[in-house]
Amino acid sequence: MAAGDIVTRIAEFNARHAEEMRAMPSRRRRTLRAIAIFEAVKGVLALAGAIGLLSLLHHDLRHVALEVIGWFKLNPAGQHPMMLLHYADVLNQTNPYALIGLAAGYVSIRLAEAYGLWFDLAWAEWLGALSGALYLPFEIHHLLVHPHWSSVLILLGNLLVVAYLGVQLWRRRQVHHAMAGSQT
Structure with missing residues (x-):
């Protein structure tokens, strides 16, 4: 693949991504x-x-x-x-x-x-969901050993972020499968 082709593909990707960002529902954004x-x-x-x-x-x-x-x-x-x-x-x-x-x-x-x-970007949703999920066992253990309202808030906040990012990844996958099915 020539350097010009790579630059063209990157420009096309950036244009598509910018268009997708504009079309994204504002609450999700x-x-x-x-x-x-x-x-x-x-x-x-x-x-x-x-x-x-x-x-x-x-x-x-x-x-x-x-x-x-x-x-x-x-x-x-x-x-x-x-x-x-x-x-x-x-x-x-x-x-x-x-x-x-x-x-x-x-x-x-x-x-x-x-x-x-x-x-x-999808990789960031994966990174956020996985890195947030890594903390959950430690937060649960801390809550059980040292119960406090702040521990509950931290755990709930992290659970909400991990769940939200997980749902976004699932939706992204559903859209990807739907688009792949319509192209065949």
């Missing part, structure tokens, strides 16, 4: 874009958190955690302060390159998913 914004916000917040953690790597994190606990006048033997101290110790022992790699991967996935959902 708004919902996909709301999910895209949510995913982008998660990616940006993860990036900010990773930068914040990396800026603390050359400090005594246990001392920083104790300063924070004292500043908020918390009981160091309480559940949340003990958890903060535990994670300060864990972070002190973490390879910074592993932390950078994990953060970069997570941020990249969230931002790529947001981009793809914004432009109604």
Whole structure:
């Protein structure tokens, strides 16, 4: 295939995709874009958190955690302060390159998913449904171990996103089969 043919096919695909986007029902488009914004916000917040953690790597994190606990006048033997101290110790022992790699991967996935959902790309619906479904067992376990209304909201929100994207993938497949059947 010649380079000119490839460019022509890409231009045709982009034109078809733009036409499909204009024809997409506005409620579906708004919902996909709301999910895209949510995913982008998660990616940006993860990036900010990773930068914040990396800026603390050359400090005594246990001392920083104790300063924070004292500043908020918390009981160091309480559940949340003990958890903060535990994670300060864990972070002190973490390879910074592993932390950078994990953060970069997570941020990249969230931002790529947001981009793809914004432009109604099927791969982004797959990515969103699968990555959201990966969290469900952990969210259910957390809800069972530490029941709280916020855990219920997070679980329900994630379930709704996964279900919505799954339904969109199913509908996309039905349309694809219907179009393939009408061409024969």
